[in-house]
Amino acid sequence: EEVEKLKALKLELGDESGSTGKLILKTPKGTRDYQPEQMAIRESVLNKVIKVFKKHGGVTIDTPVFELKDVLTGKYGEDSKLIYDLKDQGGEILSLRYDLTVPFARYVAMNKTSTIKRYQVAKVYRRDNPSMSRGRYREFYQCDFDVAGQFDPMIPDAECIKIVQDILTSMDIGNFVIKVNHRQILDGIFEVCGVAKDMFRTICSSVDKLDKSPWEEVKREMIEEKNLDPVAADAIGEFVRMNGGMELVDKLESTSLSESSTAKNGLDSMRLLLKYCALMGCPQSVSFDLSLARGLDYYTGVIFEAVLMAEVRDEKGELIQVGSVAGGGRYDKLVGMFDSKNRDVPCVGVSIGIERLFSIMEANLANTKVRTSETEVYVATAQKNLCEERLKLCRELWDSDVKTEHSYKKNPKLLSQLQECEISGIPLAVVIGESELQKGVVKLRTVATREETEVLRSSLVHSIKEKLNELKASQ
Amino acid sequence: EEVEKLKALKLELGDESGSTGKLILKTPKGTRDYQPEQMAIRESVLNKVIKVFKKHGGVTIDTPVFELKDVLTGKYGEDSKLIYDLKDQGGEILSLRYDLTVPFARYVAMNKTSTIKRYQVAKVYRRDNPSMSRGRYREFYQCDFDVAGQFDPMIPDAECIKIVQDILTSMDIGNFVIKVNHRQILDGIFEVCGVAKDMFRTICSSVDKLDKSPWEEVKREMIEEKNLDPVAADAIGEFVRMNGGMELVDKLESTSLSESSTAKNGLDSMRLLLKYCALMGCPQSVSFDLSLARGLDYYTGVIFEAVLMAEVRDEKGELIQVGSVAGGGRYDKLVGMFDSKNRDVPCVGVSIGIERLFSIMEANLANTKVRTSETEVYVATAQKNLCEERLKLCRELWDSDVKTEHSYKKNPKLLSQLQECEISGIPLAVVIGESELQKGVVKLRTVATREETEVLRSSLVHSIKEKLNELKASQ
Structure with a gap:
């Protein structure tokens, strides 16, 4: 048996170093090269996204691919373990960026920017366990549009939703729903259902799993893992299975929820948001959905997420799991975390799930000849x-x-x-x-x-x- | 005295961690954010470069920002110490890319590509001591165009030079010279001047310093640091101070240089290159310059470098050191280093010094209002x-x-x-x-x-x- 183990080990080592003394030819785990055909498709998808960002007056900035590690620390909760660190070669301690939002907040604080409407298209890095078949990689593009500045309620928030609508429409990939919710409504729900205040965030992250798991499973997690009172869990369950439009806002105002002033504020905001969305021409695709929670800690107001309704199949006819193709929300306290005087700059933004859009386009064009040069x-x-x-x-x-x-x-x-x-x-x-x-x-x-x-x-x-x-x- | 030291140390630590508990707001050493105005200029410069690449039939690919460390090892000679390594967080040992050429060679070998004409625009990373005033950073863009494949002599090489000419002409930044030379001519010179074969590369890297140092200094380095016979150094000195056109090829063929078959091959190639360049319409700007050596080890044939002749001044009226704005050459053995059967794929390519072009454009536009959005x-x-x-x-x-x-x-x-x-x-x-x-x-x-x-x-x-x-x- 020992011999077998050694043989296996030797085989493994031989594989690693290559018997000819050559190294194994591969890209790092979770990354890939893009062939000219793929790049041609990416270019056309990115151009469509950037066109919409520019249509809404976006300017662009660029930030370094790595940041001081301290800039990223304490911003991503549990996911911090997925951050790539650089080796300490003498000098500063650095990490690869994990998203574009935290570097943007650092930029706004550092440049003492009071107002900016910026987009950024760049790669971000996560030491996740890559699921290549589901289109998840360790190196991937993000396309973000964010509005920083002190403005009147819900106007930039509604425009971010309009931008999502414009982008998904321009892609011509079928029907989609933009789910919207508000962190204050969720907090209000937890309040009136009797959740202790220091449990809000952890219960919120349970709710966040409703897009992948049925209520019964989420409920079990709340009760068994997080020790929530079953009565409270059931009460939450009543709320988070609701979705609709303006009529749902009316309905909720006549429930126990209106006893929470936090929820009341959230509902007022939601009413305004839905009105502005209707005026901007996206009433059909926007759905007020109480199950939407979003994982990240830094959201403070409106949150939203776009989901494709169409079934997309790959060249083998197998269903591609598309899921969320855009998401975002308001984060009014992140810039203040970087400012020496805690000066807040309210922000709202959206991130387009461009890698998923690439996969869909690649699947759609699988049997089409894609030109890779423009030679005439x-x-x-x-x-x-x-x-x-x-x-x-x-x-x-x-x-x-x-x-x-x-x-x-x-x-x-x-x-x-x-x-x-x-x-x-x-x-x-x-x-x-x-x-x-x-x-x-x-x-x-x-x-x-x-x-x-x-x-x-x-x-x-x-x-x-x-x-x-x-x-x-x-x- | 001890107390003074402690105080100083405390001050330093205080500076590091921030007396308010906030971190210092900065980008990592040698990197910077790009403001919307800078990005608008970059976008217009990049678009001009890419337009020329596409005009010559280039397709584009993308490779990950990091590679297995082994891929980069042994490719950059002394400069390997400037490579950024990632921290070992369990898993593969990775490094940030140092240029786009080595990842391209890895791509060609890994994909068993036999022919490709590709361009790539991406950032590369070097732990250099940044000289921000001279426009040198640790994170910077490279714009490369490379032709891989088995073709007839000097045809793709001449097109690379035409591409440099087209790009610099489109920038409208005044006169430039494209210096060309051939590694075989340099080797031939060393041979007939009596340099030992194992000294070729180190003497070559001394010659490479002629763009920054006078001959006397380079000569001293050859003799004192590299123990070259002063007679040999003087003989080299006669050659490397020559430059001209086709007539210089004729002249060299009648010197002792023609006794070296290596040099003879190089001169035949140079004759063909200059003829093709003339047919493609870049005779004035191309100069056969024996002092051009280029630092990198992997070149095997034609080498070239474009230098701006115009004086460029910044907003304060101070002269910006522009130097080389493009460079490249033939590297026929690099792909073979990655192939398990040592299968070579001959390559020739050019890298545009886009950061220098950005600096020139920024200086030129310093007193102009640059629009950052396209809002109508x-x-x-x-x-x-x-x-x-x-x-x-x-x-x-x-x-x-x-x-x-x-x-x-x-x-x-x-x-x-x-x-x-x-x-x-x-x-x-x-x-x-x-x-x-x-x-x-x-x-x-x-x-x-x-x-x-x-x-x-x-x-x-x-x-x-x-x-x-x-x-x-x-x-």
Whole structure:
């Protein structure tokens, strides 16, 4: 048995170091390379998101990928164990950013910013146990839009919800619901149900599990693990299974909940939020949902989360678990944690679950050919010894801003050049030949139809631009 | 004295932890936040670079910000000490990427890619002693374009030089020189000057210092620190002070250098490169310069570096040291280092010194107002109680893809709303008023001229688009 163990161990070690002395070729656990096809899809998804952020007046900033460890400490509760630390190589103690919200709050405090509407698209890092099949990685993009500043109630909050609606609509991925709730309403519920104040956050994190677990399981956790009185749990259960619209606000005001002034404040806010959302044109997709709790500690007011209703399947026809595709809320106390005079700057923001949107788009495009370059023209040669003519012609096209490629072989075969055009989806090819050169012409080939016309060498750029416009118009 | 020391220590500790219990607010050493104004400039510079990469048929990939430490080991020579390591938190031993070239080579080997023309724009990390005033940071962007694959000599190499020329021309930052040389010519020089073969790399790194130090100093280093025979040093000195064009290739072929077959190969390659560069239209800016050595070990053929000739001054009128703004070369053996069968994939590539280009652009625009948002219309209210009308109007504009902002106050003052437009450079304002609403109109204000016209509420989107086109045309 011992021998078996040793053999296994040796095999393992051999695997690690590689029997040839070469290292194993892989990216770190939970990370991946993005191939050109994936990048083309990401670029188009990101451009749609950024377009909406800009439509709502967002400016962008950038912060370093790592922060002083102290900046991140005490902001993420239990999840702090998932933070990546850098090695102490002498100097400061650093950690990779875990999200974009805490660095943003640090930025606002450090720059003494009083008002900003900013978006940021960047990667964040979590030492989570990656579930690649569910699209969860240790390195992933976040796309955040946040409004910092002292304003009137619910106006920026409602605009964040409008932004979620605009982004999801522009993606064309089917129906979605934007669930909204308010931390003060949740606190009020706990209050009137008889939960002790120091239990609010832990009971709240139990409620947060309702999107994945049935009520009975959540209830058991509250009673058995957190020692909550079963009567209180049942009372909470009555509330958190409710959802609706403005009529639910009315209904709740006539219940015991209105006895809590905290809940009353929350309900007033919710009434205003729903009114503004309706005015901004997102009434159908917004649902006041008492089961929405959101895990993070720093929220202080409105919270929201967008969930896709459509079933999305991958290339094998298997259902992709999509879940939440955007989430956010108000956090009025986070900036103050960084300010030496505890000066608060109220903030509300939204984070788009861009990795999930990428996965959906990838699945949708699984059987489609995605172009990875934007090349418009391929310059080909029909015989040998035309390399110099080819380079001169390429130069002319590049200098006229035509996106141009050619073979890096000196005397490539015509067939392989034309095949390259078809494989890469390049719309046009220019074919240079001896006899044509003598006549002062070249062949212009439409790759898709294989149709060829002779055009004057001297007006080639003009002919190409005309043809490209023609092709674009016919699409 | 002991007491003084303790006091000083206490002061230091106090500084570190903050007397109020708050942490010091800063970004890690050698890093910085980018403000919206800086980001707007970066975005425009990056877009120009990427446009050229796409014009030459580049596709893009992405690799993780960290790699297995073994991937980076043994690739950077002395500079390896500047690599950032992650803390061992159980699991793999990781390091932050030091450049984009080594991860690219790892990608090519791992994916068994035989041909790719890729660009990548991403941040890299070096634990250097940052010289912020010279624009050197520990976290900075690199923009790389590389061609991997088995092709005919000098064709992709010449295109890389054309790409540098296209990028620097598009930046409009004055004259530049692209210095080119060949590792085989340098090796040939060392050979005929009597340098021992195992001294080639260290003597090469002395030559590399010629861009910053005079020959006499480099010579002293060769003789005193590296024990080179003074006769050999003088002979090297004769060569490395030469530069020119095709005529220099001719001249060198008639010297002792032609006795080295390595140098002969290098000179043949250089002749071909200069010919291709001329055909692609960059003869003036390319200079065959024997002093160019480039520090990195992995180059095997052509090397090049672009240097700005223009004097650039900052807002205080002080000269900014610009130096090299692009560099690259051929590295045919790097991919093979990752392949289990030592399968080589020849590569040539260029890295754009984008941080220096950013600094130049920032200096050039120091006294110019840079817009940070793209907002086209600000929706303002002239009296109280028009918040609902405002939200409805904003919604209409957003849904028509008009980039729109409004105040987040319920009843903002008209003056402060119009001031906001002028400060942010928003071109148009829509002013909603009670009496106008009753007439079914709103005021459309051109912010720069303060001219106002009444337009029909029902055709507002049309009027706005018309006005925006008019303003664009008159710029």
